[in-house]
Amino acid sequence: MANKWEGQALVRKQAQIGDGIFDLTLQADEIAARARAGQFVSLYCRDGARILPRPVSLCEINAGEGTIRLVYRVAGKGTKEFSGLREGDAVRVLGPLGNGFSFRGKSAFLIGGGIGIPPMLELAKELNEKEPQTEHKMILGYRSERFLLEDFRAQGEVFVATEDGSAGTKGNVLDAIRENHLSADVIYACGPMPMLRALKAYAQENRMECFLSLEERMACGIGACLACVCKTKETDPHTNVRNKRICKEGPVFDAGEVELS
């Protein structure tokens, strides 16, 4: 079967689960059948004034039900439009896109920061399923308000960091790791660039493998337009220059191969 599917997906349900955070479930059998943790989909707006699709990471994939779960923050007019979708509405979607996380069979940190938290949930589920005996810990960094916490707790041990100290460790995810004396062989992370930079450095110091999911403004979402690239250490075989396509070779990269600006 083709790797990607494009079409109208039915909205199964949508709920607001936080300040500007929405939880959307779509019926998209062909995408659910193909997708894996770390991949994303493109959502298209109805309003013709907004012409580019919005990339949204997969929070959960239910191949059995043929549904995908998207947890996103309203950041502009496009996501505002999506937040108005109701059960029974249709939304045009393309996916799955990107490479997704690779499994290393080693103990891991699953680290999410802010709106980078949702994709770590599907990763936790897949690790539990595919690597039941490997131990992994989830470290979630919030500004203040928590979301998806119960879903994560159902997947294993969760450590929380909040900037305002309203829950868990006061500070960032690294503060939570240190405060709880946590250790692992691999880091999987998604979140804001300062967090990713800090994790890359932390992984180097501690000789850990580190896989980071990157973000960038996208246009085509499938690797044709070269809008969403990131600098790389080595020349990339496809682009033949020192950058890679986040929507195609990424969004997940080995921290060692990319330069985080």
Add this chain to the structure above:
Amino acid sequence: MANKWEGQALVRKQAQIGDGIFDLTLQADEIAARARAGQFVSLYCRDGARILPRPVSLCEINAGEGTIRLVYRVAGKGTKEFSGLREGDAVRVLGPLGNGFSFRGKSAFLIGGGIGIPPMLELAKELNEKEPQTEHKMILGYRSERFLLEDFRAQGEVFVATEDGSAGTKGNVLDAIRENHLSADVIYACGPMPMLRALKAYAQENRMECFLSLEERMACGIGACLACVCKTKETDPHTNVRNKRICKEGPVFDAGEVELS
């Protein structure tokens, strides 16, 4: 009170009553309270790709219920969008706009052609109410399929012309007038330009007063942008040149004062 109202109107109901013809009722108390036959409203699209309001004539005004009835043809993407409005939806509207018909207290032909038929219904109702003793006849010209016929019959004597002869007189509204040996003192008409030109000539031959409702592509809809003008015999006091604003001085003009291109 101000002459015009702008705001969100609630959709009371909408139904398709013909091939591409839709019948929309809006809750718009402030407009219903001010409007009269021959006036129109501007409907605004939701889709940001379509920025100009669509002028739609008033088919019925129910001041008591605070509703206005709009019967329109789907002619493009904007009217296509409107055709999707359902009970309970909101649509932004501005009105009432234009001058409307003036009452002459004389026997009249109410002549509608194609999508120019709907505004004649409200005119018939108002004439029946304000001039119960004056006799008026309604002559409606269709291509083939009839719509609103029962509504008109409830207002008095109706004569039908169809291009394909599928009902009433085969031909146009003038053929129907001649075939039925009809006569009156005044013509009120709305419809395609060829029909209006023919009626202007007919009125001159028969020394009848003649009031025509004109159409033109509009932008502001309130007389500021000078997009929708029609040529006039005399210099207009406002524009100071030989044309008048259809959305402001019109859409209804004395056939004698305008030049129909």
Add this chain to the structure above:
Amino acid sequence: MNKNPDRNMEKAAVNTSVQICGITFKNPVMTASGTFGSGEEYSELVDLNRLGAVVTKGVANVPWPGNPTPRVAEVYGGMLNAVGLQNPGIELFCKRDIPFLRRFDTRIIVNVCGKSAADYCEVVERLANEPVDMLEINISCPNVKEGGIAFGQDPKAVEAITSEVKKRAAQPVIMKLSPNVTDITEIARAAEAGGADALSLINTLTGMKIDIERRTFVLANKTGGLSGPAIHPIAVRMVYQVAQTVSLPIIGMGGIVTAEDAIEMILAGATAVSVGTANFMDVHAAEKAADGIEDYLRRHGIADVRELVGALL
């Protein structure tokens, strides 16, 4: 708690007034010429006292009948117009439109059009003793055969007409520039060399729409001026380029619909902005832009809108 700062800012006074050529405007939001008439029709729905200025529809020395219809066409995210500067002529304008606008607490900027330098000068001279605040010289209308854009695309012609007008003008002179040029900074420099007091940009971009079912041009004039949100990024770019090139105050326009659009233009170098086609999208667009700029200042704790002017230069 979270809301308190905002509440305090609500109370805090923020300055929205700007000065151009020594004239103070209560806020930076004006109406773009040709979209607002002389305000009379809109005054039924809009509080003109909320506007920094009303920029009138272009007026010539004599009445102009304008172009044949259709004069407008909607396009994706914008519209085309070929009204052709229909106007009642300067005499009726002075007798009717100026007294009307004087009834409101807003500035009056008269847009002047012509087919020759002499036409412009005649109108400017006629306005010398009229109670209007500024003159905007339209040398960039794409919809008239003579004059208009013909002047606006040639630096020498722009400099010449600017100095001709300046010789006769009693009020500060704003030259309105066309975006249909290779290098708008060259045109701006020419206007500055000619003695312009300020610049308005951008006028419309020349466009065309074809009706494929009838296989004919939608506009009787074939081509028309493209305006509306579709052109905003081009306008912001040109304002930014010109603001870096000349020292004249700039009134920025082109596709401004929201306060956000207006603030983009101000950050790019505009001292004031004009809301044009957006008036057709929402009769309250200009008022909302003025309110939105005030809200933005409060939200960001900025005491004076003038801190934003050209902040990205």
Add this chain to the structure above:
Amino acid sequence: MNKNPDRNMEKAAVNTSVQICGITFKNPVMTASGTFGSGEEYSELVDLNRLGAVVTKGVANVPWPGNPTPRVAEVYGGMLNAVGLQNPGIELFCKRDIPFLRRFDTRIIVNVCGKSAADYCEVVERLANEPVDMLEINISCPNVKEGGIAFGQDPKAVEAITSEVKKRAAQPVIMKLSPNVTDITEIARAAEAGGADALSLINTLTGMKIDIERRTFVLANKTGGLSGPAIHPIAVRMVYQVAQTVSLPIIGMGGIVTAEDAIEMILAGATAVSVGTANFMDVHAAEKAADGIEDYLRRHGIADVRELVGALL
């Protein structure tokens, strides 16, 4: 009854093929350079055999890394891009991209970019023995410091570079023109004088978007090229102007989303059209445009799409 004519037309064969420089394209719909890569990524979702041609992303003599990110920004009815012609260089392109495209029944047009005349010529010479159908010379990219638009805005430079390229080209040469000029017909005449075989227009219009919350430019490059439906009326106007001025075949592009947009361009004088930004709006946009043109011909009882080319001139 009413439907019978249509049904018959369904059966009736209509010709959708067009010829440019003696090369036959199965239909007039191509992909605009830079929006479709070399087709590989889209081939998962799109049947490349349905396209008249694939116009590749610009390729230079050596690999180009392109501009810093962010490289794109969405604007009202369009987008800005400042990718900066990132490309893998002609060697890898010839080894990988051309063989890939050869697997499909569609024409191959290679877009060539450079920083100097020598750059363009080196690429053109390298392509001389490659199985590609035409060359499109990009002298109008607004996102590179040297070359690109610098050439495209100067008639003398356009004529010079065109003749330089023509001297070395084994395939017909299409010059791609910039809309950021006062008079595009002057540029078109220069390309014709230089020996161009065909013209592509329009490239993007230079625009800018500012993030008012962060008070910074959205694009790392500050300015970017505006594309998408927002610019379509400008593109139609320029195609119409150029078609009246030169005798060269025109490939029309700029904001084409639907078959209707494409047919407008063809009626205005384009022999073929390119679908660009619309590929981002709908991966099937180009296929749908090709299908829609065929439907239009049937609906109107037109036997040959070539009857539409320049029908409004």
